[in-house]
Structures are given as structure tokens and as C-alpha cells.
Amino acid sequence: MIELRAVSKRFNQGRPNECRALADIDLRLERGGVTVFTGPSGSGKTTLLTLIGCLARPTSGRIVLDGQLLSNLPERFLTEVRRHTFGFVFQQFNLIRGLTVLENVMLPAYPLGRPHRALTAGARALLERFDLEPKADSKVEWLSGGEAQRTALARALINDPAVLVADEPTANLDSRLSREVLGLLDDLAAQGRTVLISSHDPLVFEAARVCRRLELRDGRLIGDRRC
Amino acid sequence: MRASLERQKYLIDYTLASLLRRKTRNLGLLLVYTLLVFLFASVLLLGQALRREAATLLQDAPEVIVQRTVAGRHDLLPADWLDHLRQIRGVSEARGRLWGYYYDPAVKANYTVMAAPERPLAEGEILIGATLARVRGIGVGDVFSLRAAGGPPALFKVAGILEPSSELLSADLLLLSETGFRALFQLPPERYTDAVLTVRNPREAGTIAQKIALSLPSSRPILRSEILRTYDAVFDWRESMTFLALGAPLLAFAILAWDKAAGLSAEEKREIGILKAIGWETGDILRMKLWEGALLSLTAFLLGYLLAWWQVFHGGARLFAPVLKGWAVLYPDFRLTPTVELRQILVLLAVTVAPYIIATLVPGWRAAIADPDAAMRG
Amino acid sequence: MSPALVALSLIAFAVTGAVLLACGFALRILRRWDLASGSELQVRLERQTYLISTLLGFALGAEALSLLLFVHTAESLSGQFVGAMCATGVLNVNAFGFPALLLKIAVFFLAALWLLLNRVDNRAYDYPLVRLKYALLLALAPLTAAEATVQTLFFLGLKPDVITSCCGSLFSADSRGAAAELAGLPPKPTLVAFYGTGAGLLILGLAFRRRLQLGRCSPPATRWLSGSPSPPSSPSSPCMCMKIRTIIARFVC
Numbered sequence: 001m002i003e004l005r006a007v008s009k010r011f012n013q014g015r016p017n018e019c020r021a022l023a024d025i026d027l028r029l030e031r032g033g034v035t036v037f038t039g040p041s042g043s044g045k046t047t048l049l050t051l052i053g054c055l056a057r058p059t060s061g062r063i064v065l066d067g068q069l070l071s072n073l074p075e076r077f078l079t080e081v082r083r084h085t086f087g088f089v090f091q092q093f094n095l096i097r098g099l100t101v102l103e104n105v106m107l108p109a110y111p112l113g114r115p116h117r118a119l120t121a122g123a124r125a126l127l128e129r130f131d132l133e134p135k136a137d138s139k140v141e142w143l144s145g146g147e148a149q150r151t152a153l154a155r156a157l158i159n160d161p162a163v164l165v166a167d168e169p170t171a172n173l174d175s176r177l178s179r180e181v182l183g184l185l186d187d188l189a190a191q192g193r194t195v196l197i198s199s200h201d202p203l204v205f206e207a208a209r210v211c212r213r214l215e216l217r218d219g220r221l222i223g224d225r226r227c
Numbered sequence: 228m229r230a231s232l233e234r235q236k237y238l239i240d241y242t243l244a245s246l247l248r249r250k251t252r253n254l255g256l257l258l259v260y261t262l263l264v265f266l267f268a269s270v271l272l273l274g275q276a277l278r279r280e281a282a283t284l285l286q287d288a289p290e291v292i293v294q295r296t297v298a299g300r301h302d303l304l305p306a307d308w309l310d311h312l313r314q315i316r317g318v319s320e321a322r323g324r325l326w327g328y329y330y331d332p333a334v335k336a337n338y339t340v341m342a343a344p345e346r347p348l349a350e351g352e353i354l355i356g357a358t359l360a361r362v363r364g365i366g367v368g369d370v371f372s373l374r375a376a377g378g379p380p381a382l383f384k385v386a387g388i389l390e391p392s393s394e395l396l397s398a399d400l401l402l403l404s405e406t407g408f409r410a411l412f413q414l415p416p417e418r419y420t421d422a423v424l425t426v427r428n429p430r431e432a433g434t435i436a437q438k439i440a441l442s443l444p445s446s447r448p449i450l451r452s453e454i455l456r457t458y459d460a461v462f463d464w465r466e467s468m469t470f471l472a473l474g475a476p477l478l479a480f481a482i483l484a485w486d487k488a489a490g491l492s493a494e495e496k497r498e499i500g501i502l503k504a505i506g507w508e509t510g511d512i513l514r515m516k517l518w519e520g521a522l523l524s525l526t527a528f529l530l531g532y533l534l535a536w537w538q539v540f541h542g543g544a545r546l547f548a549p550v551l552k553g554w555a556v557l558y559p560d561f562r563l564t565p566t567v568e569l570r571q572i573l574v575l576l577a578v579t580v581a582p583y584i585i586a587t588l589v590p591g592w593r594a595a596i597a598d599p600d601a602a603m604r605g
Numbered sequence: 606m607s608p609a610l611v612a613l614s615l616i617a618f619a620v621t622g623a624v625l626l627a628c629g630f631a632l633r634i635l636r637r638w639d640l641a642s643g644s645e646l647q648v649r650l651e652r653q654t655y656l657i658s659t660l661l662g663f664a665l666g667a668e669a670l671s672l673l674l675f676v677h678t679a680e681s682l683s684g685q686f687v688g689a690m691c692a693t694g695v696l697n698v699n700a701f702g703f704p705a706l707l708l709k710i711a712v713f714f715l716a717a718l719w720l721l722l723n724r725v726d727n728r729a730y731d732y733p734l735v736r737l738k739y740a741l742l743l744a745l746a747p748l749t750a751a752e753a754t755v756q757t758l759f760f761l762g763l764k765p766d767v768i769t770s771c772c773g774s775l776f777s778a779d780s781r782g783a784a785a786e787l788a789g790l791p792p793k794p795t796l797v798a799f800y801g802t803g804a805g806l807l808i809l810g811l812a813f814r815r816r817l818q819l820g821r822c823s824p825p826a827t828r829w830l831s832g833s834p835s836p837p838s839s840p841s842s843p844c845m846c847m848k849i850r851t852i853i854a855r856f857v858c
Contacts, residue, residue, distance in 0.1 A: 013644060056645050059643050072642075074640075075509060076727065079507075094504065094505075103244075111237075112238070113233035155505065467607055573609075573673060584663060
């Protein structure tokens with residue numbers, strides 16, 4: 001369970017262009033299910049997800065993961081937690097050009113030093129699950145949007161994380177592919193993983209098995225609806 | 228332990244792939260780096276080889292040489308000194324030597340002329356060095372004329388050419404019989420150019436030299452170890468001067484390395500951001516950068532060293548020869564013996580790899596501390 | 606003047622520069638370090654710790670190289686000094702020879718110690734050794750500067766025609782001084798003692814490591830050495846690495 005207490009995030013502190021992305025967020029996220037963060041652009045959805053997913057530290061406030069205080073951990077420990085607990089799918093996919101699909105999927109596991117054969121086998125299994133096995137050795141520049149999205153999803157799952165964070169997963173896809181991706185996210189939720197999605201696409205609420213909807217505006221939490 | 232080994236392997240794998248992905252950029256730096264290593268290595272290898280060559284050849288040089296000085300200048304040595312020298316305790320043999328210089332206006336070179344009583348030479352015969360034979364185009368049986376001190380030219384028949392293996396010392400050497408020498412230079416009898424001593428125990432050479440200096444006030448004893456020391460110092464000094472002269476290219480290279488490391492392309496920055504976002508830690512990125520530097524350095528070092536090796540030992544060593552051998556007109560054509568020394572390699576590492584590491588340390592760190600959530604925003 | 610001397614001087618000044626740069630950052634960290642705050646300054650400071658450890662790592666490697674090269678060069682220069690038959694003779698040419706060597710050794714070991722401390726400190730959640738570490742670094746800086754200076758003075762005082770006292774007077778059995786005492790001892794028992802101490806240390810270290818790896822949560826001081834980080838709260842709580850694993854396990858299952 002992830003708990004946020006009075007979390008704020010400020011950028012460019014002390015400088016004239018200081019901006020406050022999040023202000024006094026109090027939140028409790030339980031294990032399991034699909035939670036969607038909505039709100040207009042600039043409302044702080046992405047920032048909130050980076051804080052929950054241990055990509056950054058809050059300027060003030062506390063983040064607690066299952067009783068363990070995370071907000072003042074040094075970066076290397078934060079990364080350690082993140083590696084094992086969170087998997088990210090970015091809006092722009094963010095795949096490394098010049099590498100093959102298989103290599104991209106294996107990348108997050110490199111710092112963990114897992115034995116090569118086991119890692120490759122695990123990666124190939126994931127690719128097969130997402131129907132990407134035939135493309136395993138092709139460079140990512142040649143993938144279509146949907147294939148790239150699924151590669152990003154496979155990459156997020158290589159370390160078997162408990163939580164999957166997807167930032168605007170349907171933003172660059174058409175309706176058919178969007179439904180496909182949401183279906184995959186649904187399956188993952190059904191397996192017991194926690195799925196956190198940020199989106200302002202109404203398709204997400206219709207297609208996915210959303211069990212909670214959090215609304216943000218100007219860096220504050222203004223709505224919390226359970227379905 | 229096993230995990231950290233695997234991790235390094237993965238990092239190296241990624242680094243190699245990343246270097247190959249940006250071939251053109253890295254190739255430029257690699258070439259300059261290799262060139263730098265090549266230059267420094269050439270100087271070191273040549274210097275070391277020459278030093279070793281000189282030391283080997285001087286091994287057979289006499290332990291002590293005694294000269295006579297008059298008013299601080301070198302003068303001929305009387306024969307009765309030889310008897311006196313033989314009587315000094317520790318000296319097993321004292322022999323007078325006859326040698327001198329001869330200036331040949333035809334090639335504008337100074338020959339070293341020496342009397343060689345141990346070789347069977349008749350009065351009119353001469354032995355010449357291989358370089359001289361090459362330059363003047365003379366062979367065995369030809370007639371060689373030298374202008375005698377008396378006036379008319381003295382004719383000598385070339386009885387043989389000296390062995391090429393000793394070319395370093397015999398490049399400009401002419402060997403005559405004793406009578407021929409004395410006739411050529413009109414030397415009075417019972418006079419020698421200098422005396423060479425053989426001592427029973429080389430460690431006593433210093434003491435013997437002291438005794439000679441005390442008993443024969445106008446004498447100047449020269450020890451072989453002093454000659455070796457002087458050669459050593461001269462080579463060292465020359466090498467250092469060349470090193471300092473190469474300081475400017477070294478600095479330019481360091482600036483180039485800094486510039487390349489600091490000026491990451493947008494693509495590279497994006498990559499690092501992505502890596503950090505998917506779970507790589509700053510330490511991992513830093514290690515990757517260090518591996519990058521290590522791989523480049525290793526390649527450049529090996530290539531540069533091998534090229535220098537080839538150039539010095541097989542290619543004629545033309546690059547730094549003038550600086551290290553000194554100016555001369557007759558350059559011997561000799562093969563140097565390849566030598567590798569740990570000290571040489573350490574100096575090379577210190578002068579080429581260390582500056583590269585220094586130049587790329589801070590930019591590499593700056594690249595590694597990029598914020599991962601910038602990647603989240605695309 | 607020899608290329609090795611040029612190289613050694615270059616390295617010495619580079620190492621001094623690196624350590625001084627590290628000290629600059631260290632001062633800032635000592636003044637403004639506040640682990641509890643999530644401000645951008647703190648994040649920046651934490652990132653700077655990476656630079657400092659990299660600089661010190663470089664300093665260590667360079668000192669190792671420099672030490673080796675120094676001794677080798679002294680050995681090879683022995684031919685140029687009358688009376689010097691080995692490196693000791695060269696180091697005795699002027700008063701700065703042995704101090705330079707000793708300072709080099711000191712810097713090498715201190716840098717290694719610092720890196721070790723850093724490694725241990727990094728395993729803990731709350732950087733417990735920050736003050737000690739950076740204080741040590743500030744102590745290291747003048748040492749490296751001294752090393753560079755003394756080495757330069759030594760090199761400047763090397764004039765090949767100077768007659769130096771031979772090491773015969775240093776290593777002879779009847780002269781006084783620790784070096785002479787040690788050299789005066791018979792070789793076999795000394796060798797046995799040397800290798801024996803080394804082997805004993807190695808065995809002890811391995812035994813210690815084995816004990817810690819078997820999972821016994823030992824007292825806080827040794828916890829860092831075993832690789833499990835110390836908890837930010839009371840020392841009676843179980844090892845942090847186990848705690849993290851439990852959290853992850855609970856979340857997943």
C-alpha cells in the first residue's frame with residue numbers, strides 16, 4: 001500500500017520561475033485494481049506518478065510504501081525499490097533507438113546482474129505473451145505504434161514489478177489499438193498487479209476495469225471516486 | 228559477487244553497442260588518441276632502444292681511459308706513462324691507443340681514424356665502416372685517398388668493410404695499421420693519443436682513477452661508468468625535451484576529449500534519461516561512462532603502441548631519430564633491438580591515458596546525474 | 606630530467622587537483638547537508654557525492670601508478686648517480702627522496718581507506734559517516750599537496766653528478782635505525798612472519814565475511830560491513846534488506 005502525506009513538489013526552487021506542481025496531496029492507494037488519474041494538462045498527473053513511482057523525491061511531505069518511508073531515501077535505494085516494485089510505460093514509449101526489441105526489453109534488468117540465459121528466456125517469454133516474438137531481433141525504429149507500445153509494456157514487466165504505471169497509454173494510438181492496450185492492462189490487473197494510469201482519454205474509463213478515479217487540478221486532488 | 232560480475236558484463240555490452248552506434252564521432256577521437264599514444268610511444272621506444280644499444284656496445288669498452296691534458300686541453304700521452312700505469316695495483320693491463328679525427332670536405336663529415344694493431348693490416352691498407360662505404364660508393368679493393376698532415380695525399384687500399392652489426396659505433400670509422408696512422412698524422416714515436424686500462428675488479432675502477440689523478444697530475448682518467456651515465460642522462464634529457472614539446476598536442480587532445488564528453492547530443496541525453504527512468508541508477512550510468520573511456524583508451528593505447536613499435540623497429544625509426552641521435556651527416560643503418568619495459572608503459576599510461584581520464588571525468592559525471600523525470604515528460 | 610619524472614610530476618599535480626576539487630564539494634556538503642529535506646539543494650549535494658567518489662577513485666588509481674613508477678624510476682636512475690647502486694641510493698641523493706616516497710604511500714592508503722569508508726557509508730540509508738568521511742578528505746588534501754611539492758623538490762635536487770651515500774650504510778647490519786634493524790634480521794624467519802601475517806589476515810577476513818553472510822544480524826557497526834544497510838530507526842529492528850524484501854513480497858503475493 002502506498003501512502004502520500006502532505007506531499008508537495010516544487011520546481012526551480014528559489015528562482016524567479018519557481019512553479020508548484022503539486023500541493024498538499026494526501027492519498028492512500030491500495031494493492032490491486034486499476035486506478036486512473038485524470039485532469040487537464042498541467043494539473044500535475046505526471047508529476048504525481050513520478051513521485052509515487054519513486055522517480056523523484058517530494059519537496060516536502062512523506063511517501064510511505066508498505067510502512068517503509070521512501071521520501072528521504074538516497075537515490076540508490078530509491079532506485080532499488082523502484083526496480084523491484086514499479087514498471088513504467090511512458091507516453092512517448094521511450095525505447096532506445098539502435099537496439100533490437102529484445103535488447104530494449106532486457107535493459108531494465110541489466111543493473112541487477114541476472115544470469116544472461118535466464119534473462120533472455122524471461123524476455124522472450126514476455127515478447128511471446130505480447131505477440132512480439134517474430135520482431136524480437138528487429139530494431140525498434142521499424143516498429144509500428146502498437147508494437148512499440150507493447151514493447152514498452154514488456155520492458156516494464158521484465159523485473160516482475162508489483163505496480164505498473166502507465167502515463168497516457170492511449171495518447172498516440174487509434175481506438176482499436178487503444179482498446180487492445182487497455183485489454184492488456186486489464187489482464188495484468190486481473191493477475192494481481194496494481195495498475196496506475198494517467199489519462200484524459202474517456203476511452204480509458206469505458207474499456208478498462210477501472211476501480212478508482214482520482215481527479216487533479218492545479219496540483220491538488222479534487223476528486224476521488226470509487227467505481 | 229556473481230551478480231556484480233554479470234552487471235559489469237552487461238554494462239560493457241551496452242557501452243560497446245553504444246560506441247558502435249555512434250561510430251563517426253568516436254572514430255575521430257580514437258584516431259587522435261591513437262596518434263598521441265603513437266608519438267609518445269615512439270619517443271620512449273626509440274630512446275630506450277638507443278640506450279640499450281649504447282650500453283651493450285659499451286660493455287666492451289675499456290674500464291678506464293687515461294688522457295693527458297696540457298693547459299686544460301687534450302694532449303698526446305707519453306709512452307712511459309704506460310709503465311707507470313701498469314704498476315698501479317689493480318691494473319692488469321695498460322695499452323696505448325692511437326686515434327683521431329679527419330675532416331673530409333667531399334662529404335663534409337668527420338671520420339674517426341683509429342690504429343688497429345690487432346688487425347692484420349699492412350701500412351697502406353685501410354678498413355672502412357659500412358655507412359662510409361655506402362656514402363662514398365667505395366668497395367673492397369678500391370683506393371681511398373686522405374690528405375696527410377705533411378701535405379701530399381696518402382693513398383690507401385680498402386682491405387675490407389667493417390661489420391654492419393657494429394654500425395652504431397663504426398659508421399664513420401677508418402681503421403689503419405699503427406705505422407700507417409703515424410705516417411698519416413705525422414705523430415712522433417713514443418706518443419699515444421690516450422691509454423686504456425683493464426682492471427681486475429671493476430668496482431675498484433673509481434679508486435684506481437683517484438690514484439692515477441694523484442700520481443699523474445696532468446692526467447684525466449675517464450671511467451666507463453661515467454660515459455654510460457652521461458649517455459643515459461643525455462638520452463633522458465632529449466626524451467624529456469621531446470615530451471615537453473609534445474605537451475601542446477597533449478593539451479589540445481585533452482580539450483578535444485573534454486569537449487566531446489561534455490557536448491552530448493540530444494539523442495545521447497535522451498538515452499541516459501530513459502535508462503535512468505527504467506531503473507538504471509546514477510552509479511550505473513557513471514560506470515558505463517567509465518567503461519566507455521576505458522574501452523577507447525585501451526584500443527587507442529594498443530593501436531598506438533603497436534604502430535610505434537612497428538615504426539621504430541621495422542620502419543627505420545625516422546620520426547624522432549634526429550632528435551634522439553643527435554645531428555650527424557652519416558646516419559648508420561642499424562636495427563634496434565625491441566625492448567619493452569614496465570616503466571615505459573607506466574610513463575606512457577601516465578602521459579596519455581591519465582589526461583584523457585582527467586578530461587572526461589567531470590563531463591561524464593555531469594551527464595550521469597541527469598534527471599530521470601525529464602524523460603517522463605518526453 | 607627524464608620522461609618518467611615529467612610523467613610523475615604530471616600525475617602528482619593531477620591528483621592534487623582532483624583532491625582539491627573534491628574538497629571544494631566536500632566543504633559545501635559539510636555545511637548544507639540535510640538528509641531529511643527533499644529540497645533541490647539536497648538532491649544536488651547527493652549527486653555531487655558521486656563526483657567526489659569518482660575523483661577519489663581516480664586519485665587512488667593514479668597514486669598506485671605513480672608509486673610503482675616512482676620506485677622503478679628511482680631504480681633506473683641509479684646508474685646516473687655515483688655510489689647509488691639501487692633505488693635507495695637515488696632516494697638518498699637529497700633530503701626529499703624518502704619523504705616523497707613515504708607521502709606517496711600515505712596518500713595511497715588514505716585514499717583507499719576513504720573509498721572503503723565511502724563504500725560502507727553508501728550501504729546505509731542515512732549516510733551515517735558523512736562527517737567523518739569528508740573530514741578525512743579535508744585532511745587528505747594538504748597531504749597530496751605536500752606529496753606533489755616534496756616530489757618536485759626531490760626531482761629538482763637530482764643532479765646526476767652528485768655523489769650520494771650508498772645504501773651500504775643504510776642496510777648494513779651494524780648500523781642503527783628501523784630499516785637496518787629489519788634488514789639485519791635473518792631472512793627466513795622474517796619471510797615467514799611476513800607471509801604468515803598476510804595469510805592470517807586473509808583467513809580472519811574470510812571467516813568474518815562468512816559469519817555475516819550466514820544472515821546473523823550482528824550489531825549495527827558490523828551491519829554496514831556485511832552489506833545490509835542500517836535502518837533509519839532504532840537499532841533493534843531487523844536488517845533493512847530483509848525489511849525491503851518483506852515489503853516487496855507482501856505487495857506481490
